[in-house]
Amino acid sequence: MCYYTNWSGYRQGEGRFSINDIDPNLCTHIIYSFARIQGNGLATTEPNDPEMYKQMMALKQKNPDLKVMLAVGGWNHPAAPFTQMVSTEQSRAEFAENSYNFLKQYGFDGLDLDWEYPADRGSPPEDRHRFTQLVEQLSTKYKPQGLLLSAATPAPAAKYDSCYEPEVCQHLDFVNMMTYDYSGPWERFAGHNSPLTAQKQSVQNMLQKPACTPDKLNLGMGAYGRTQQLVDPSQHAIGSPSTGGGPAGQYTGESGFLSYYEVCQKIKEGWVREWSNEHQVPYAHSGSGWVGYDDTESIAAKVKYVFQFN
Structure with missing residues (x-):
């Protein structure tokens, strides 16, 4: 969908x-x-x-x-x-x-x-x-x-x-x-847009509702990331202090937001991609710039989780 x-x-x-x-x-x-x-x-x-x-x-x-x-x-x-x-x-x-x-x-x-x-x-x-x-x-x-x-x-x-x-x-x-926008530029730390850990908690809450069966639930996956400006570029792990959203993307034009193709461009330009084993999602950084997003690896992990309900 x-x-x-x-x-x-x-x-x-x-x-x-x-x-x-x-x-x-x-x-x-x-x-x-x-x-x-x-x-x-x-x-x-x-x-x-x-x-x-x-x-x-x-x-x-x-x-x-x-x-x-x-x-x-x-x-x-x-x-x-x-x-x-x-x-x-x-x-x-x-x-x-x-x-x-x-x-x-x-x-x-x-x-x-x-x-x-x-x-x-x-x-x-x-x-x-x-x-x-x-x-x-x-x-x-x-x-x-x-x-x-x-x-x-x-x-x-x-x-x-x-x-x-x-x-x-x-x-x-x-x-x-x-199941996205769990964190964003409205916060003062580098929280991820859609960590699998948080998504699992959301699903479990929904499954407790009458008639909220797995076949009715669609797990949202955003083809974008949420950006932050880090306080200290040497502290770039998820949860690091930040001052707010990053600059608007070239095409999407919204502060604190980058589409997946804009993230890919950043990585081509030298941003460093990291992986969170805890949350099963990637993030990337360069200097004070930071973005938490989804890529094919994290989407595959989420699809694997969804398939458990089939």
């Missing part, structure tokens, strides 16, 4: 990644990100989204088994539209009907709820229960019509438990665990 962000096509030069660059046989599901909440319905976020939807659906001509879903929300989506939409049984029912029509209009196979997060970041405590009511109503509407329903959820156990009721899983086809 792979996410495609609608802003990646705006990057310059070799950093640009358009729908035409997608291998339609690489993923079983592609989630187009993001739509937004407008009233009690869905709306596009970019003027060219409808054309991008068409291009995405054209991938099915090369892989008829491919499922294409639409994500709504994201980190930058305000809480208020979600809160208004879930506020009453009627508003939720209208969203179920309107979202169903939107998905059918553009040919999507389902909806991924990426509300970050119910009962948090400006969302009142009541939204925790209202989210459960929402997914129950959406499931009732979608499943008889063959539409999929998933939710992107935070990885830390305390965060998940404060935002979602235990029974949420029973109404979802998938739970897309955001």
